[in-house]
Amino acid sequence: MFHLALKMLMGDRAKYIMLVGGLTFSALLMTQQTAVFQGLLSWTTSHLRNMRAPLWVVEAHVDYANETKPLRDTDVNRVRSVKGVDFAVPMYQGILKARAFDGSDKQVMIIGLHGATLFGRPPQMLAGNLETLRLPNTVVIDELGVQRLSAGRKKPIGLGDTFEINDREARVVGICRTERHFFGYPYVFTSYDQALQYAPRQRKMLSLILASPRPGVTPAEAARRISAETGLKAYTSDEFAKVTVAYIWKNTGIPMSFMTTIILGFIVGVAVSGQTFYSFVLENLRHLGALKAMGASTWTLARMLLLQAFTAGFIGYGMGVGITAAFGFAVLPGGQPPFVLEAASLIRTAVAIVIICFFAALLGIRKVAKLEPAVVFRG
Amino acid sequence: MKSEIKPAVTVSGVTKSFGSGDSRTVALKGTDFGTDEGELHLVVGPSGCGKTTLLSVVAGTLKWDAGDIEVLGTKLNGLSPAEITAFRGRHIGFIFQQFNLIPTLSCVENVSVPLLLNGAKRAAAEKKAAELLALVGLADKGRKRPTELSGGQQQRVAIARALSHEPRLLICDEPTSALDSETGHQIMDLLSTAARSPGRCVIIVTHDPRIYGYADRITAMEDGRLKHVLSGDPLKQFVQSHR
Numbered sequence: 001m002f003h004l005a006l007k008m009l010m011g012d013r014a015k016y017i018m019l020v021g022g023l024t025f026s027a028l029l030m031t032q033q034t035a036v037f038q039g040l041l042s043w044t045t046s047h048l049r050n051m052r053a054p055l056w057v058v059e060a061h062v063d064y065a066n067e068t069k070p071l072r073d074t075d076v077n078r079v080r081s082v083k084g085v086d087f088a089v090p091m092y093q094g095i096l097k098a099r100a101f102d103g104s105d106k107q108v109m110i111i112g113l114h115g116a117t118l119f120g121r122p123p124q125m126l127a128g129n130l131e132t133l134r135l136p137n138t139v140v141i142d143e144l145g146v147q148r149l150s151a152g153r154k155k156p157i158g159l160g161d162t163f164e165i166n167d168r169e170a171r172v173v174g175i176c177r178t179e180r181h182f183f184g185y186p187y188v189f190t191s192y193d194q195a196l197q198y199a200p201r202q203r204k205m206l207s208l209i210l211a212s213p214r215p216g217v218t219p220a221e222a223a224r225r226i227s228a229e230t231g232l233k234a235y236t237s238d239e240f241a242k243v244t245v246a247y248i249w250k251n252t253g254i255p256m257s258f259m260t261t262i263i264l265g266f267i268v269g270v271a272v273s274g275q276t277f278y279s280f281v282l283e284n285l286r287h288l289g290a291l292k293a294m295g296a297s298t299w300t301l302a303r304m305l306l307l308q309a310f311t312a313g314f315i316g317y318g319m320g321v322g323i324t325a326a327f328g329f330a331v332l333p334g335g336q337p338p339f340v341l342e343a344a345s346l347i348r349t350a351v352a353i354v355i356i357c358f359f360a361a362l363l364g365i366r367k368v369a370k371l372e373p374a375v376v377f378r379g
Numbered sequence: 380m381k382s383e384i385k386p387a388v389t390v391s392g393v394t395k396s397f398g399s400g401d402s403r404t405v406a407l408k409g410t411d412f413g414t415d416e417g418e419l420h421l422v423v424g425p426s427g428c429g430k431t432t433l434l435s436v437v438a439g440t441l442k443w444d445a446g447d448i449e450v451l452g453t454k455l456n457g458l459s460p461a462e463i464t465a466f467r468g469r470h471i472g473f474i475f476q477q478f479n480l481i482p483t484l485s486c487v488e489n490v491s492v493p494l495l496l497n498g499a500k501r502a503a504a505e506k507k508a509a510e511l512l513a514l515v516g517l518a519d520k521g522r523k524r525p526t527e528l529s530g531g532q533q534q535r536v537a538i539a540r541a542l543s544h545e546p547r548l549l550i551c552d553e554p555t556s557a558l559d560s561e562t563g564h565q566i567m568d569l570l571s572t573a574a575r576s577p578g579r580c581v582i583i584v585t586h587d588p589r590i591y592g593y594a595d596r597i598t599a600m601e602d603g604r605l606k607h608v609l610s611g612d613p614l615k616q617f618v619q620s621h622r
Contacts, residue, residue: 001492001495001496004492004495008481008483010483011482011483011484012483284481286477286479287481290473290475290479290481292440292464293440293467294473294493295464295467295468295469295471295493295496295497296464296496297461297464297465300496373438373467374435374440374441376473377431377434
């Protein structure tokens with residue numbers, strides 16, 4: 001009987017297309033918006049993955065990774081003196097204006113690395129040598145920096161080319177690959193001392209301290225000791241990522257706006273699919289009544305309706321997720337908008353589609369269960 | 380030696396009402412009805428006299444309020460709704476006024492439905508369905524959809540469907556009313572042949588006097604009760620008077 005149930009569903013082309021279309025749109029909306037949201041959240045912690053330090057020490061009132069509240073220079077030594085800390089280095093981070101070749105100003109994220117160790121160095125060098133950063137007025141820029149700072153040039157900015165940061169010369173000695181920063185600015189790596197030359201003078205210039213625990217001491221234990229002994233906030237990389245994501249959830253409208261769209265996707269799925277499937281059942285009620293008269297039990301008819309609803313759901317889910325994946329493949333090379341499609345997102349969407357289909361089928365099953373087979377004798 | 384005639388359907392004192400309070404309508408008022416195996420039995424009467432309600436309770440598609448119904452030796456009173464559904468699926472075939480063929484399925488698939496409901500495999504069910512379609516003169520229409528056929532052809536498909544699982548009781552609701560005279564007679568020839576098969580009987584509710592001549596017995600109803608039952612010579616006279 002079940003192959004006939006599928007033929008009944010697919011034979012009614014208009015309803016079938018409407019049903020699958022509704023479920024596709026719903027699955028697409030839920031999966032794509034979740035993927036973009038996850039991508040955006042991943043941007044909020046990309047800074048941590050670009051530096052890859054086990055311990056991050058910041059001012060006590062810093063709430064998340066992309067916030068900077070300057071420390072005293074002496075704080076580096078205070079951290080170094082904590083038992084269990086292997087080493088600690090100063091780091092500068094700040095958003096400065098860089099002047100492109102055509103004279104336009106571009107905002108860049110300046111990262112000043114400890115000159116001796118270059119700890120917190122970018123994850124992947126594409127060209128040049130990072131060690132050259134120890135020379136004066138030298139910088140390493142990322143691919144986004146190449147793109148932004150090439151404005152007005154005949155060919156993209158490269159090794160040996162110069163531009164200005166705060167009216168000071170910056171010579172490119174390396175190109176690196178980084179994960180995009182939450183604020184969308186390109187990374188410009190330089191030495192800590194050079195960064196202080198580029199940055200406008202302030203009473204305190206130290207942005208944060210990167211540290212590493214001694215062998216045998218866990219990062220979490222070292223962070224606890226640093227916080228206890230210095231009054232600064234010390235995080236492991238994972239903790240800082242969690243704190244940052246929690247801050248975004250609590251203090252920005254980003255999650256709410258994405259959740260609203262995702263919930264709308266679910267509601268659209270329930271409304272369109274429920275309504276379409278119910279009207280499909282109503283239109284076939286006479287035939288379902290005839291089947292009941294011919295000996296089909298309510299359970300048999302319920303299974304037929306479930307099969308029809310879940311087949312439409314399976315196809316709609318596949319198409320929705322497929323379109324989302326195609327969207328991901330299209331946008332990932334450009335990096336905009338952010339896109340992270342996790343297995344958990346696919347499972348959540350699948351569960352939502354199952355709920356939608358079950359609801360749609362239930363409306364029909366309720367009608368069929370109440371249906372008297374004698375309906376077929378009424379004109 | 381004449382074989383013993385067995386009763387196929389026995390209805391005793393059945394009542395059925397619809398609605399409640401002032402809007403309550405009594406469709407069957409202690410109705411008695413009976414038909415035997417090998418019979419083609421017509422139930423006639425004006426609209427609203429209770430013919431279709433009688434047909435529905437005999438088929439077990441409608442619950443009745445009081446009285447006893449025995450079909451093919453099984454008392455329906457003692458069966459649960461699920462048992463009645465199963466009994467109907469095994470032993471009763473239906474032919475409806477509006478054919479009730481599923482428009483999105485082919486003729487072969489429509490005819491195979493009762494077989495599949497009785498547990499037949501798809502290939503076997505479709506093979507038998509094709510044979511039955513050939514029997515009713517539609518061998519070349521198996522893959523067509525019902526909407527591609529004429530009314531008479533659709534009704535023949537419905538007959539093939541009703542006969543597919545070899546039911547002992549055929550229940551027909553106005554099977555010729557939507558058809559022209561010639562097609563109506565072709566349909567009645569098929570039903571008449573079916574009624575003469577061993578152990579089988581056919582009950583037809585109709586308004587169509589053109590088919591009275593096919594009946595072995597005619598029950599006339601009025602106001603939820605049997606008005607009279609005709610067979611033998613009185614039936615012949617009744618048929619003559621309606622020619």
